[in-house]
Amino acid sequence: MNSSKSNSENPALVRLIIANVPCAICQRRYSSRDVRVLDRRDHLWALAVKCRICGTEAILFAVMNDKTTRPIRTDLTPNEWARFRHAPPINEDDVILLHDHLQAYTGDFSEIMDEPLPDD
Numbered sequence: 001m002n003s004s005k006s007n008s009e010n011p012a013l014v015r016l017i018i019a020n021v022p023c024a025i026c027q028r029r030y031s032s033r034d035v036r037v038l039d040r041r042d043h044l045w046a047l048a049v050k051c052r053i054c055g056t057e058a059i060l061f062a063v064m065n066d067k068t069t070r071p072i073r074t075d076l077t078p079n080e081w082a083r084f085r086h087a088p089p090i091n092e093d094d095v096i097l098l099h100d101h102l103q104a105y106t107g108d109f110s111e112i113m114d115e116p117l118p119d120d
């Protein structure tokens with residue numbers, strides 16, 4: 001994806017997000033200053049939103065074709081987006097590594113879910 005798209009590149013998309021996608025936490029409507037276009041790949045746009053009321057940050061995708069634009073919420077934060085956007089796809093070795101880790105893990109599984117991801 002390209003980087004550092006400006007809102008002026010697609011003001012119609014930003015208006016559509018403002019009109020149709022409220023903050024997932026407090027339901028407040030975004031303003032144009034709260035929406036930032038991050039990237040675009042063909043018909044897929046990535047936008048960062050930040051709620052000025054509750055402070056929640058999120059990444060939205062928008063799939064645009066000739067007739068429709070469909071916004072899609074993600075559970076990614078902007079920091080996670082920055083971290084994973086250039087990561088290679090998950091491969092068989094990753095799955096085997098996770099399988100081996102889970103096989104050897106003897107603790108409470110819910111503890112794994114609360115741990116932050118390791119940096120590497």
Ligand SMILES: [Zn+2]
Binds near residue numbers: 027052
């Ligand atoms: Zn909010």
